[in-house]
Amino acid sequence: MLFTLSRDEELKLGNAVINYRNSVKESYDLLLFCMYNLIAITEVSVEDEKKRKSKHLPLEFDKLFKAKLYKNPLIQSLVNNNVLQAEFRKMDLQSKIDLDYCKKIYQEFAKEASYKEFIKAKTGDAETLEILLELFRLCRRNELFNEAMEDKYPVWLDDKSLIIGAIKKWLKALPSESNEQYKSFTPDQETVKEFGEMLLDYTHKNDADLLERIKPTLENWDHERLAIVDMILLKMAISELLNFSSIPAKVTLNEYVEVSKQYSTAKSKDFINGILDKIIRTMIENGEIEKGAAGLDEKPKKA
Secondary structure (H helix, E strand, O other): OHHHHHHOOOOOHHHHHHHHHHHHHHHHHHHHHHHHHHHHHHHHHHHHHHHHHOOOOOOHHHHHOOOOOOOOHHHHHHHOOHHHHHHHHHOOHHHHOOHHHHHHHHHHHHOOHHHHHHHHOOOOHHHHHHHHHHHHHHHHHOHHHHHHHHHHOOOHHHHHHHHHHHHHHHHHOOOOOOOOHHHHHOOOHHHHHHHHHHHHHHHHHOHHHHHHHHHHHOOOOOHHHOOHHHHHHHHHHHHHHHHOOOOOHHHHHHHHHHHHHHHOOOOHHHHHHHHHHHHHHHHHHOOOOOHHHHOOOOOOOOO
């Protein structure tokens, strides 16, 4: 949003905040869509079982095949969750999914030796969880799956790692006695509003002052020639340092270095790390950050 504000003079802060909120909601919707797809892929096993049983000359594997990938306590706890299913219907996810690619992904997974062993073996929740995680790993590698996620929710490109972590956590919590267990992934207002919106608002409104804090650390660098994203990240980091004292300075530094790896140039991480380190040490000297809470490594003493 800050980048967009810097490029689009007609965009107002209020509209950027609305766009930010919508983006957060879209990430949560993406999580539900991802799980909906996973359930749909497992349900293809029901059709697979019917086909195997109807063969004129079934193989031994066909005879013992059961739709365990779908008919297990973990997946069924989602299927029978009336609250979650109502949420799926409200989002009209059925119209957003292509069952053909679900079948193709399942067929690819059905060739895996681990899935065949799962079918043959006597299994419980632990084994079911492992095979579901393996299916999800295959989905993440599958071009069709990634295209489907990105097509309906473009934020997949940015939020993929976040969604993957949440899906894993969700699966590991199954089966759940609570119909509202999935709501634990709802973005909390403290994070979205008190942190995110405040950071967006403060950074935009204090752009000039934040730039003045950065200039002395640039030495021979011309700030106007630096990558726009790098300057935005530095300003955001300083805003965070000034307004969220509960976050150690070292944590802030590390986070913005990581963000630069994803959104800026190959050299940005070293630039962000070096400049932010200088700024933080200056803020410590000026008493704006408590030294003990900074979390920075002490410079080694001379022998």
